[in-house]
Amino acid sequence: MLESIWFVLWGVLWAIYFMLDGFDLGLGALMPVLARGENDRRTIYRAMGPFWDGNEVWLITAGGVTFAAFPVAYAVMFSGLYSALMLVLFALIFRGIALEYRSHLASERWRKTWDTCLTVGSFAAALLLGVAFANIFKGIPIDGEGVFQGSLLTLLNFYGIFGGVLFVLMFTVHGSLWLTLKSDGELHARAARLAEKLWIALAVAAVGFLVATWYATRLYDNYLKEPMLFAVPIVLIPVITIAALAFIRVGIVKRRYWRAWFASSVFIVGVTLFGVAGLYPNLLPSSLDPAFSVNVHNASSSPLTLRIMLVVALVFVPVVLAYQTWAYRLFKSRLEDGESLHDEAY
Amino acid sequence: MDVLMLSRLQFAAATFFHFLFVPLTLGLSILIAIMETIYVRTGDEEYKNMARFWGKIFLINFAIGVVTGITLEFQFGTNWSRYSRYVGDIFGSLLAIEATVAFFLESTFIAVWALGWKRLSPKAHAATIWLVAIASNVSAFWILIANAWMQHPVGYTIRNGRAELTDFTAIVTQSFALHEIVHTLGAAYILTAFFMMGISAYHLLRKQHVAFFTRSFRMAVTFGLIFAVVEVVQGHMHGAEVARVQPAKLAAMEALWDTTAQAPQHLFLIPDEKNETNLAVFGTIPGALSMLAYHDPEATVKGLKDFPPEERPPVTLPFAAFRIMISLGFLFLFLTAYGWIRRNRLMESPRYLKLMLFAIPLPYLAIQAGWALAEVGRQPWVVYGVMKTADAVSKLSPSQVWASFLGFIVVYTLLGIAAFTLIVSTARKGPETHPATAQ
Numbered sequence: 001m002l003e004s005i006w007f008v009l010w011g012v013l014w015a016i017y018f019m020l021d022g023f024d025l026g027l028g029a030l031m032p033v034l035a036r037g038e039n040d041r042r043t044i045y046r047a048m049g050p051f052w053d054g055n056e057v058w059l060i061t062a063g064g065v066t067f068a069a070f071p072v073a074y075a076v077m078f079s080g081l082y083s084a085l086m087l088v089l090f091a092l093i094f095r096g097i098a099l100e101y102r103s104h105l106a107s108e109r110w111r112k113t114w115d116t117c118l119t120v121g122s123f124a125a126a127l128l129l130g131v132a133f134a135n136i137f138k139g140i141p142i143d144g145e146g147v148f149q150g151s152l153l154t155l156l157n158f159y160g161i162f163g164g165v166l167f168v169l170m171f172t173v174h175g176s177l178w179l180t181l182k183s184d185g186e187l188h189a190r191a192a193r194l195a196e197k198l199w200i201a202l203a204v205a206a207v208g209f210l211v212a213t214w215y216a217t218r219l220y221d222n223y224l225k226e227p228m229l230f231a232v233p234i235v236l237i238p239v240i241t242i243a244a245l246a247f248i249r250v251g252i253v254k255r256r257y258w259r260a261w262f263a264s265s266v267f268i269v270g271v272t273l274f275g276v277a278g279l280y281p282n283l284l285p286s287s288l289d290p291a292f293s294v295n296v297h298n299a300s301s302s303p304l305t306l307r308i309m310l311v312v313a314l315v316f317v318p319v320v321l322a323y324q325t326w327a328y329r330l331f332k333s334r335l336e337d338g339e340s341l342h343d344e345a346y
Numbered sequence: 347m348d349v350l351m352l353s354r355l356q357f358a359a360a361t362f363f364h365f366l367f368v369p370l371t372l373g374l375s376i377l378i379a380i381m382e383t384i385y386v387r388t389g390d391e392e393y394k395n396m397a398r399f400w401g402k403i404f405l406i407n408f409a410i411g412v413v414t415g416i417t418l419e420f421q422f423g424t425n426w427s428r429y430s431r432y433v434g435d436i437f438g439s440l441l442a443i444e445a446t447v448a449f450f451l452e453s454t455f456i457a458v459w460a461l462g463w464k465r466l467s468p469k470a471h472a473a474t475i476w477l478v479a480i481a482s483n484v485s486a487f488w489i490l491i492a493n494a495w496m497q498h499p500v501g502y503t504i505r506n507g508r509a510e511l512t513d514f515t516a517i518v519t520q521s522f523a524l525h526e527i528v529h530t531l532g533a534a535y536i537l538t539a540f541f542m543m544g545i546s547a548y549h550l551l552r553k554q555h556v557a558f559f560t561r562s563f564r565m566a567v568t569f570g571l572i573f574a575v576v577e578v579v580q581g582h583m584h585g586a587e588v589a590r591v592q593p594a595k596l597a598a599m600e601a602l603w604d605t606t607a608q609a610p611q612h613l614f615l616i617p618d619e620k621n622e623t624n625l626a627v628f629g630t631i632p633g634a635l636s637m638l639a640y641h642d643p644e645a646t647v648k649g650l651k652d653f654p655p656e657e658r659p660p661v662t663l664p665f666a667a668f669r670i671m672i673s674l675g676f677l678f679l680f681l682t683a684y685g686w687i688r689r690n691r692l693m694e695s696p697r698y699l700k701l702m703l704f705a706i707p708l709p710y711l712a713i714q715a716g717w718a719l720a721e722v723g724r725q726p727w728v729v730y731g732v733m734k735t736a737d738a739v740s741k742l743s744p745s746q747v748w749a750s751f752l753g754f755i756v757v758y759t760l761l762g763i764a765a766f767t768l769i770v771s772t773a774r775k776g777p778e779t780h781p782a783t784a785q
Contacts, residue, residue, distance in 0.1 A: 050461050053412060054454040057445060063419055064442035071434020071508075078423025078430075079740040085424055086750045090757050093413040097761060100409035104402075104768050146427075147741045301435045302510040309439050312446055320450045327454050330465055 002306040003296040006069040007283070009313060011276030013065055015269040017058035018129075018170075022268050023261075024048040024055060026175025028095055028122025029168065031115060034179065034194065040187050041115065043335050045102060047182035050331040052099050054324055056092070068309050072146065072299035073283040080140055080148030080284075081132055084155055088128045095121030126171045127164040131155055134163020137217045137275050139287035146294065159216040166209050169202040170271065173248065174264045180257040182335050195260070196252050206245060206271075218285070219278025237277055241270025350739045352747040353425040356754055358721075360421060362714055363758045364414040367407045367765070369713055372486055372531060373538025374404045375479035377565060382472040396562060397475070399777040400542070405460055406768050410761060412453065417754075425747070429728055429738035433509045436502055436517065437492055444488035452481035483531065490530055494523035496729050497720065498591040509732060522591055525584045526720075532577040533716060536678050537709035539570025543685065544706035545773045547699035550692060555776050564689045571682040578679055581672070582638065589639035589647070592730060595723035597650045598659045599668040600635050609635035609647035613669075617661040622651060659725045667719040674712040681705060 027034075027048055035041045067074040078085055098118035102111055138159050141149040176198060179191040213219055223238075244267040251260025279285065283299055286292035300306065347355075378397050385393035419441060422430050430438065458466070459474040466474070501516035502509045517523075543566045546559035589596045596602075601617040601624050602609060613629025633643030640647075650658050685702065688695050728735040 050457040053457055054450065056412070056416070057450045057453045060416055060419060060449060061442065061445040063416075063423075064438070064445040067419075067422065067430060067434055067438030068442035069438075071430050071438050074423045074434060074438065075427035075430040075740075078420055079425070079427035079742065082424050082740075082742060082746055083749065085420060086753060089417045089420060090753060092416065093757060093761065096413040097409055097764065100405065101764060101768060104406070105771065145741070146431075301439070302505075304514075305435045305439050305511045308511075308514055309442060312443055316446045316450075320446070320454075323451070324454055327458050330458065330462065 002303055002310070003069075003300040004281075005310065006065075006300065006306055007276075007280060007296045009310075010062070010065060010069060010283075011273055013058065013062040014276070015272035017055075017062050018167075018272055019174075019265045019268045020055040020058055021052070022126075022171040023174045023178040024052045024099075025095075025122045025126045026168075026171030026173070027179055028099075028118045028175070029126060030172050030175055030179075030194070031119050031122075034176070034187065034190055036186070036190075041111075042103075043183050043187060044179065045099065046335055047179055048099060050327065052096070054327065056096065059092075065309070065313075069301055069306060070283055070294075070296070070299040071301060073294045076142055076146040076148075076294050076299075077136070077284055080142055080146075081135075081155070082148075083152040084128055084132055088125050088132070091121040091124040091128070093121075094118075095125065123168065126168045130164035130167025131160045133167070133272075133275065135160045136284060137163070137213065137219055137279065139217070139285035139293075141288050142284065142286045142292055142294070143288060144292050146292075149288065159212055162205075162209055162212055166202075166205050166271075169198060169205050170264075170268055173198045173202050174261070174268060177248075177252075177257060177261040177264055181261060181332075184334055192252065192255070192257070199249055199252060203245060203249075217278070219275060222278050222280060237270055237274050241267055241274055244270055347744070349742050349744050349747050350736055352744065352751050353739050353742075354735070356747065356751045357418075357421055357425065359751075359754055359758065360414065360417055361717070361721075363762070364411065364418055365713065365717065366710060366762075367410040367414070368486075369534035369537045369709075370407045370541055371404055371411055372482055372534040373569070374400055374407070374542075375475065375482050376535075377538065377542065377569060378404060379472070379475045379479045380565070382475055386468045386472045392558060392561065395777045396558065399558075400562070401460070401475075402772050403545075403769060405456070406765060406772065408456060410765050414758075414761075424750075425740050425742070426728075426738050427740040429733065431508065432733055432738070433729060435508060435510050436495060436499075439511070440488055440492040440495070440517075444485055444492075448481045448485035448488060452478055452485060455481070486531060486534075487527055490527045491518055491523050493720075494520065494526045497526070497724060498522040499729050499732050504732075509729070522587055525580070525587050528580050529577070529584050529716075532573045532580065533709070533713050535573040536570055536577060536682075537713060539566040539573070539682065540678070540702070540705055540709045542566035543570065543702045544704075547702040548773070549776055551696060551699050551703070553693075556693065558777055560692055563685075563692060567682055567685040567689055570678070571686045574675075574679040574682045577675055581675060585638045586641065592724065593648050594650070594653050594657060594659055595664065595719075596639060597648060597653070598661045598723055599664040599719060600647075601661050601665045602635065602647060602649045603651050604649040605646060605652050606649060607636070607646040608633045608644055609639075611635045611638070615665075617665055619661050657726065659723050664719050664723040667715040667722070670715040671712050671719060674708055674715075678709065678712075 027044060031041065031044055035044055063074075066077070094117040098114040098121065102114040102118075105111075132155070135155050135157075138157075141154060143149055173195055176191045176195040180188055180195065183191060244263045247263035248260050248267060251257060251263055281295045281297065282293045283296065284294040286294075301309075378401050381393045381397040381400070384390065385397065422437075422441075455474045455477045459471065459478060462471060462474065495517055498520065499509070500520050501511065501513035503512050504510075511517075543563050546563035546566065549555050549559040550563065585596075588599075600609075600611060601615060603622050603624070610630045610632045611634035612624070612627050613631075615624040615627040618625050635647055636645040637643045639645065650661070681702070685698065688698065692699065724730055726734050726736065728738045
């Protein structure tokens with residue numbers, strides 16, 4: 001029971017991470033498409049500046065919780081996905097430093113270099129996170145010892161790359177919608193038009209991914225196996241997810257961008273939880289033999305650790321959500337066009 | 347090189363690099379919080395400008411600390427997966443608690459502090475930097491609890507083929523952890539003080555922003571002196587603690603081969619590890635090691651030869667690192683004490699100021715030496731007495747780890763250059779000269 005509670009929390013933490021860091025990864029990747037000049041670029045940086053660091057801590061926490069609650073899954077997942085994970089980490093380093101360092105020197109070469117780091121790093125991280133999670137949904141070649149029998153190329157299969165593309169589209173829609181909320185004038189209009197176009201690609205990719213999932217993974221098994229047990233909470237996930245996708249469109253067309261952005265958040269959470277619910281009880285299915293799969297029973301920590309961690313999570317996660325919401329509200333206002341030039345930090 | 351050695355080098359490079367930037371943030375956050383509090387209480391704009399100037403340098407360091415910290419957490423999974431499996435029940439939970447309890451707070455409020463000057467009242471703004479200061483130090487607390495558990499594991503039992511938690515309180519309150527926390531935080535505060543004194547000295551020598559940097563220097567020298575005293579006194583107790591829980595490390599850091607009563611300390615020698623003896627010994631202080639370890643000059647100290655060869659740590663590196671650390675520790679005490687006496691006549695002490703400018707790297711060296719001693723001296727164990735480092739490493743192909751190791755070297759070198767450039771240019775530029783923009 002405790003393991004299953006932690007499985008849910010594990011999925012929720014990754015979902016929150018994708019929802020929050022998703023917009024700044026997407027916006028970072030879109031920078032060269034959206035920005036027409038220095039003023040635009042500053043506005044884009046400022047739209048992410050107060051938030052990206054707090055968002056990334058959700059990744060650290062998701063990683064830490066995997067380590068604490070399911071040490072075996074942590075060990076197998078990260079050593080198995082070694083090269084892919086190292087690339088994600090390097091990408092996150094460059095984009096994080098770009099966000100913090102760019103504004104400190106007025107040199108054009110300095111700024112251009114960091115702009116490139118931001119774009120490439122954000123794009124690569126979004127893509128690779130998608131590739132990694134699609135491969136987890138599909139199952140990776142781990143043997144009975146939990147050792148990965150493959151290479152970086154094993155992960156770059158059709159379904160894995162499809163997952164990467166889906167993540168990039170999810171995050172870029174999310175990011176351009178965020179920019180519509182933070183900018184005005186020409187930049188705002190550009191972001192809105194781009195979100196509208198990207199949404200079509202996202203809808204096509206999402207439907208295609210659901211079909212590919214049918215053939216490439218066993219995620220649907222849980223939904224079909226015990227319809228009664230799963231009826232209420234789990235079937236709701238795909239329904240809400242698809243509704244959210246439609247509501248993004250409605251929001252964009254009606255120019256209600258806050259609604260569109262919230263719908264996009266729900267969509268990202270839904271996609272993640274849809275996959276995670278399909279995985280249960282596995283954390284990492286083995287593509288070699290189902291008996292080698294890492295699941296909540298053979299990977300979890302001792303009941304004492306799970307109990308202590310549960311108390312910590314139930315006390316502190318709501319507190320974190322409360323002060324992060326406060327911080328979001330503090331910086332929620334639209335950035336004035338001319339203000340970027342005089343702003344102290346960007 | 348094999349996967350084990352490559353993984354060790356990679357982890358060493360990643361931790362050393364991470365800890366070039368973190369100590370300054372631990373101390374600077376507190377000093378900035380004090381500056382801003384004085385500003386709120388007195389309304390003196392100079393203190394606000396101080397908080398902003400030192401705050402810029404804080405942010406440059408903090409950014410590197412964040413991104414390099416993520417790689418450290420994930421390396422336990424990537425390179426040390428067998429370690430993660432074996433001790434994740436305990437070690438993993440400590441890291442997860444750190445992220446949930448402290449790191450969120452720190453990362454959220456640092457952004458509010460940096461960008462919220464106009465959006466918050468002065469009082470609320472000062473409160474955010476206090477939250478950052480508290481959170482960074484609490485964060486260090488949890489990480490050091492985790493490291494102390496590797497140095498001296500308690501509160502666990504071996505069950506189901508791994509170490510399982512039995513007593514959480516024992517892990518959090520064990521004396522070795524408390525020593526490690528005081529010692530590491532003390533060192534970080536000394537480093538911060540020397541950094542602030544060095545940069546201030548640079549400007550005072552050029553007679554620019556004199557009032558601003560005199561205040562900064564005085565604040566730093568007092569802070570530094572307090573912790574230099576704490577460090578020397580506590581360091582002595584720390585040595586006794588190492589003797590109690592890690593006798594092999596003690597023997598290695600003193601290059602003591604034979605079990606000896608009235609064991610001496612030597613100021614200098616060259617350990618000859620192959621022949622299990624020392625060359626070129628001089629500056630012998632009889633009974634000093636017995637005194638350090640057991641507070642009794644007659645006490646017997648166990649030598650390396652009485653440990654099985656496969657449980658002995660390397661000798662040369664811990665021995666050298668220990669000497670570098672303690673000699674610098676005493677130098678810091680002397681330099682801060684002298685500076686504190688002359689704190690009202692700084693402008694008349696150009697030679698001392700120059701010395702302090704060039705002293706900036708010394709606490710960095712001392713801290714890295716201290717960690718080298720702590721970690722290399724623990725070998726061959728990754729968890730002392732419980733798990734060997736060689737049993738902790740992941741089953742990876744050497745080419746993978748070569749690629750990532752070279753990646754780390756390249757990426758971290760670039761980061762280091764960027765950060766160094768920025769710190770130097772920001773420090774040189776000094777505070778904003780026209781206070782109107784700082785409103």
